[in-house]
Amino acid sequence: MIEKTNQYKVNPFVTRGASQWVDLHKYFQAGKNSVETCFDTLRKNGYKIYGTSPASTSISIYDLQPTEKLALVFGNEHEGISEDVKAKADGLVHIPMLGFTDSYNISVAASIFLYDLVKKADSLNIPDFYLSEEEKNMLRMKWYRSIVKNSEIHEKVFRKNLQDNL
Template structure:
């Protein structure tokens, strides 16, 4: 699992979301750790292969007959939980720097625009001609 290996090499703890026995509750997440959360689909959840590759499991405590939320709700709840734990801790490097934000946004733009390299070359050539 290249993605998991890359995240672990970068110092992340990889946690798969799962209601399986032995998983930690969402409020037990450590905001001091770099954490990558893995969400499965609404029917099958996270694959067994990924569960085995992960450092641990995390779940959202639930009551009643449901065992899971849909993926967007689960992601929202877990991210909110982390955010509420981080704010009182005032972690200095929790938020992305301006440079990190720029790099992520640039990568995202390149990924969503067809033939982005062509557009980028055209943009910079126009920019250089004007300057």
């Protein structure tokens, strides 16, 4: 989450609990450019950054290939991405539209992008696209720690059982 003027707060009535399964990374430091901070972090981790925009200079979602790590930036539903994001992104991408509107709401657009990219990744048989069993177990452990009371006791027993079964 790139926070510029408002702090993002999870709305439990909108997420219906799904937010507990998603890691949110918030970017805001007073006196610093939040877009730069976020993009610097993403690029250090090997991501190419695309802003979603119906601008005439953007490429079609059909031309976006998941052959490298991608980060998509979605703007708000009224104004889209900021000029700062447009200037600092590696590229712009859009969903071709028919009719009188030039954008979907953010949840629909994100769903379309994710569906399309996963479908393409499956057909390209990209190695390491999906989480490994070790990565899945690390995430499970993190989630369990956040929802189970006295998780350290359960974790100790779990790790012992794992060790005994090796």
